[in-house]
Amino acid sequence: MARAATAIENRQPEAESLLRELFPRTGRALVIGVTGSPGAGKSTLAGQLIKVFREQGRTVGVVAVDPTSPYSGGAILGDRIRMQAHHDDPGVFIRSMATRGWLGGLARATTDLVLLLDAAGRDVVIVETVGVGQDEVDVARLAGVTVVVLVPGMGDDVQAIKAGLMEIADVFVINKADHAGADRLDRELHQLPAREDGTAPPVLKTVASEGTGVAELAEAIRNVAPQSGRLERLWELRLREMLRERLLDRYPPGQFAEAARQVAARQTDPYTVVEEWLRT
């Protein structure tokens, strides 16, 4: 599994034929996306969820994505440390991933890793990713159940974001619920306008550092009713991304740098450049 994961991350040619072969075996795992702002305690929460699922006898795979890492790489360490409690448990497979740099490919690798873990028979696959909204890896695009982790005491911009989250969250978690402001956040979440179908995600409180509320969260996750058409919508986005990426692969990398130099110097404009590329 580790070797296959590395092949996927490094875009080795054998990865695609492997995934193609594995694909019919996928679609069985419960894929849980855990997302939220930096500092919300996602890794700690994921670690506690692993514990609960393991106690239930389920095998777990984790893909931890850190979009800050194109610049550093250091961020991965935190995840590893927080999850190393499960290091010696063969029932837990954890893969921390940096991004593949500026030019994308993270969404592709993440989706493929989830498929790999799914095909390998993991009962539960947890995808942990920072941020919500238009991130390159939008966990809501990957997961069967999306858990949005919030913490008390954030600024007022959050109000607007919470409204947006309503559309992607299957479950809200108020983590660090022992901090001041947890009840206020709870009220705010319950006051959000309902979703289009009239439902609202459940709101759970946890103190992940102590494990409080995590069993209830695992239960709430299992009780999320599948949304009709969701898988189809996810695959539509994914197919579009795959096609886009592979189309671009057909152009020689060097042409971009040369054209960029000319555009930056205003010797030409980007619209003319791209139009010419499309013609050839």
Added chain:
Amino acid sequence: MARAATAIENRQPEAESLLRELFPRTGRALVIGVTGSPGAGKSTLAGQLIKVFREQGRTVGVVAVDPTSPYSGGAILGDRIRMQAHHDDPGVFIRSMATRGWLGGLARATTDLVLLLDAAGRDVVIVETVGVGQDEVDVARLAGVTVVVLVPGMGDDVQAIKAGLMEIADVFVINKADHAGADRLDRELHQLPAREDGTAPPVLKTVASEGTGVAELAEAIRNVAPQSGRLERLWELRLREMLRERLLDRYPPGQFAEAARQVAARQTDPYTVVEEWLRT
């Protein structure tokens, strides 16, 4: 300008020919990206920066991007309210933008709006966007100077993120510097490893709600030395994105939904589907 901005946002056919014509007039504005977590006070800070630049007699354009808005739309309101102090000033043009939905286009529209404001002769263009890292609109891809706004008292995940930010920040701002933890954050930022070229971004403290430290921030922004090759790198990414988007436009939208249905039902696999599309 407002009409041209709308044409750009709505991808009206005349937008591209307009931009093509305007392109040689671009490259003169000081483009400032303001980014940071939700609740960091970016809009308030941007509003105060506008005030400082206006007092210096400079004209300002603002593009406020809110990646949470594909789901809500509500988030735009906050920006508008916070910046409406400048509403009657013709020297300030503000455009708040929701995203164009799941399928992207936000990066394109934002870049094009910046070019529009630049070509229109705005001395300063401020791009305000939530989040850092792999957002669809990565402000570091657009801006001449990237200001990363942090606030005291965030969680420990932030440590890792701060290290990542080192590579994209030209200026660090500790906003809400009157809150507990500001000095600690200041120390942490000064302890980050230096950039590859041995330099480190300056760290400034502000209390944006009161305007404290904003004049010094404006000065620091103007003193940022241009990084060699930066514009070329930005254009390389941008050209790649433009090409990718336009290549995809060539495929009929309906084919994605139909294929997604088959993939979700495991009647075929995504790799085979995309390969077939590439062949035709």
